[in-house]
Amino acid sequence: MPDGEQKAGETQRMIRRLRTFIGYREYPKYGIVNRYFLYKQALLEEAGRLVRANVLHEPEDIYALTFQELREAVRTHTLDDPIVSKRKAEHERHRKLTPPRVLTSEGEIVAGAYKRADLPADALVSLPVSAGVVEGRARVLSDMADAELEAGDILVTTFTDPSWTPLFVSIKGLVTEVGGLMTHGAVIAREYGLPAVVGVGNATRLIKDGQRIRVHGTDGYVEILA
Incomplete structure (x- = not known):
């Protein structure tokens, strides 16, 4: 031009x-x-x-x-x-309530599920928001006050907000139940270079604290290893 x-x-x-x-x-x-x-x-x-x-x-x-x-x-x-x-x-x-994933301004609950045929059996399907693959111990938290993280842990929670940011220094991966490409956890994970997935339905129930998991931040799924 x-x-x-x-x-x-x-x-x-x-x-x-x-x-x-x-x-x-x-x-x-x-x-x-x-x-x-x-x-x-x-x-x-x-x-x-x-x-x-x-x-x-x-x-x-x-x-x-x-x-x-x-x-x-x-x-x-x-x-x-x-x-x-x-x-x-x-x-x-x-x-104890579980809010719907999507709720329109008219009060309509929109439900849906990921349809992916290229994943391992028993994989927890999710939305990839920060690339990379990482394996480690899952720390399932619902309250930041209960955080007892060690270097290399993978944080599994419902969602994060700015008050959770200090935890990102210790973890090496992130899994959340809700979120999108521009939500807090996704943005901070990319800034720190941490593999991360969001939208893992019932992640805090399906993944037990202390289990070994693998997070596929590029392809968008989580594997429970042990």
Whole structure:
């Protein structure tokens, strides 16, 4: 094109600018995480006082209250105790639910299955999101707080979000039940060069913690070896 050289130069300048400043995108996240840590510490300190005043049974009960309810509890030192137990029970029920893979804005549940004939028997079919093949011990986690990973483990979980990113330093592969090419786990796996697959239905149930598995991040499937 007649103006191709000029456009190429502009593109190169924009690429250099992007590479120079892209690191700054992490600063707002860093600030938010720092602030929320302080907020949480302050809330738990207040919760401790409410426990000592016999308003709450344990500090973690504070998570079952709205902020307005917490303000009233602090002000009056009274609380409708069944509210906390009811909400904790609801939370436990919700944790056991399995959401549909696809839910449209109209509320329609769209179901489907991978159709692949070129895979080993008993392979868990998935969507390839980060190329490579890796073999190792599966660590099945539902809560990052329970993470006890060793170098070389393969993380198996429902999904990941930015709070899980520190775990990617230790693992050498990723398997999630939900996700796509541009979801958090897929993007971070590619950045770290870790073989990864997503969309493995019931992965956290079919794969047992400690089992040896092989992740085919290029072809999109998981093999349970032992």
